[in-house]
Amino acid sequence: MERGKQKRLEARGWRVGSVGTFLKLSPEEVALVEMKVNLSQSLRARREARGLSQLALAKQLRSSQSRVAKMEAADRTVSIDLLIRGLVILGAKPRDIARALGRETGAAA
Template sequence: MHSSNRKRLEAKGWKVGSTGEVPGLSLQEESYVEIKLRLAGILRNRRTKRRMTQADVAKAIQTSQSRGAKMEAGERSVSLGLLARTQLAPGASNSDVIHPLPRKSVRSA
């Protein structure tokens, strides 16, 4: 996250941190949230690099622009499966989808 975004959110009372700092999340839940947010970010980056609009991506996957915006935001209602399938719409290969997810060091419980 850019420092300007972090400062803006903190000024509004938000706490900014990693998924590991969310109390009560199991390792599985933490990993799920992390993967989902990374896929959402990758989708947005790939779309903007290809100069596609959210409407362009939505048309390619036969959904609405607002649903595309929810995908990019990693909204709770968007499934991990849909995010993974949507990655392929802006011209990515399977390896493009998998390789941007670096391995995270495993924590002990």
């Protein structure tokens, strides 16, 4: 596993010595979580690239600053739908979203 991602996951309470191995996370669930983390990072990167605050983005999304924070934290209460909506509002095209989703994460055996 790529080191930066490991720290980010750990920071949110995921045990990473062996991502899902450690606490009963099926491979499917792991894949979903990693996709969410990738999308959330892409969201933050795009927002910052535009010099927007979370509040400013929230307004465009008709949401709230707190939810944007959760989106960027890949909180378990945010759906992939919402993350994708956020990215689209930040100008991401399906192709960009695809790139974010599929980021090579390196397979930890």
